[in-house]
Amino acid sequence: IFTLCFPILGFSKNSDANHLFIKNQIDRHYITGRYPTFKDKKFSLVNHSINHFIYQELTSDMGKIELNYNILALNDNWVSFGISYDVSNFTEHYFMKYYTVDLVNKTQILLADYLKSKGIKQHIVNQAINDFIKPCFNEEKFDYCLDVPLNTLLNSNEYTPLDIKNHSSFYIKDNQTIIIAFDSYKFTVPFSFNIDTNTIGAGY
Numbered sequence: 001i002f003t004l005c006f007p008i009l010g011f012s013k014n015s016d017a018n019h020l021f022i023k024n025q026i027d028r029h030y031i032t033g034r035y036p037t038f039k040d041k042k043f044s045l046v047n048h049s050i051n052h053f054i055y056q057e058l059t060s061d062m063g064k065i066e067l068n069y070n071i072l073a074l075n076d077n078w079v080s081f082g083i084s085y086d087v088s089n090f091t092e093h094y095f096m097k098y099y100t101v102d103l104v105n106k107t108q109i110l111l112a113d114y115l116k117s118k119g120i121k122q123h124i125v126n127q128a129i130n131d132f133i134k135p136c137f138n139e140e141k142f143d144y145c146l147d148v149p150l151n152t153l154l155n156s157n158e159y160t161p162l163d164i165k166n167h168s169s170f171y172i173k174d175n176q177t178i179i180i181a182f183d184s185y186k187f188t189v190p191f192s193f194n195i196d197t198n199t200i201g202a203g204y
Contacts (some may be wrong), residue, residue, distance in 0.1 A: 005142055017071045017079055020103075026067065030060040033067030035083050042106040046099075049108060053097060063089030073173055077108065078102050080171035096188040098169035098181055105177070111170045111180065118195055125180070125198075127193055130161045132200040143203045149187035156184045 002021045022037040035054055037047045042163040058065055080100040087093040100109045112194060136145035136154060144150065153162075168183040173192070181190045192201040 017074050017081075018131075019109040020079060026054065030063070031058060031065040032066065033138075034069065035067050035097050036069050036081060038101075040106070040118075043101070046101050046108050048101070058085060062114065064089045072171055078172060080173070082171065084105075091186075093186050094188070095183060096169075096181065096190075098179065100171045109172070111164065111167060111178075114170075114172070114178065120195060120198070124194055124196075125187070125193060126162065128193065128198055128200040129164070129180070132191065147202060149184065149189045150202065152184035152186045153182055153189040 012103050020038060020040075021054070022038055022039055024035050026033060026035065032053075033048065037043075037050055045072055057142045057187070064087070066088075069083045071081050071083055078100055080098065082099070085097065087095065094114045100114075102109050112117065112122070115125065129162050132152070133145075133154065135142045136150070140194060152179045162182060164180060166182065168181050169197050170178055170189060176196050177195050178195060180193055183189070190202075193199075194201070
């Protein structure tokens with residue numbers, strides 16, 4: 001039986017993750033910028049996943065791609081980071097690929113495994129997300145419904161319910177919050193899920 005353990009620890013905004021990562025530079029005819037891989041060879045499966053994304057999933061057919069990355073959260077047990085990839089073709093597109101990595105077991109934490117470890121059913125998360133966006137289909141909309149990235153997601157999804165089976169990526173923000181992201185045709189759109197209250201908010 002596969003079990004994940006996520007201890008309650010303090011978070012430091014000033015934590016330095018430089019000792020964990022190699023800062024890789026890439027400069028090809030269609031893709032430039034930087035992205036991280038782990039220094040420790042025990043993270044080989046995670047590094048393979050990152051390299052597969054950079055070199056296999058991001059292709060010249062997409063247009064010119066600019067990469068960057070940011071560390072989003074770090075403690076002794078895991079690190080969350082995001083790789084941004086801005087795409088230029090006929091217009092600009094702004095996407096983000098999120099990762100959370102277990103520093104103890106040297107593995108990437110997947111959303112389904114994380115939710116299972118917390119005893120949260122996937123349909124609960126789906127219901128929370130779709131309850132959150134439901135007012136955006138009414139004449140009198142909440143303020144967050146005016147968000148441009150959210151609107152591109154709702155339009156590209158043809159107003160059908162969102163399902164986390166189709167999420168693009170996720171990361172652990174803190175002990176109460178995870179960020180679940182979906183890609184529209186132009187943006188990566190994040191939803192903030194509170195694992196204590198099973199409620200959704202917008203933003204990072």
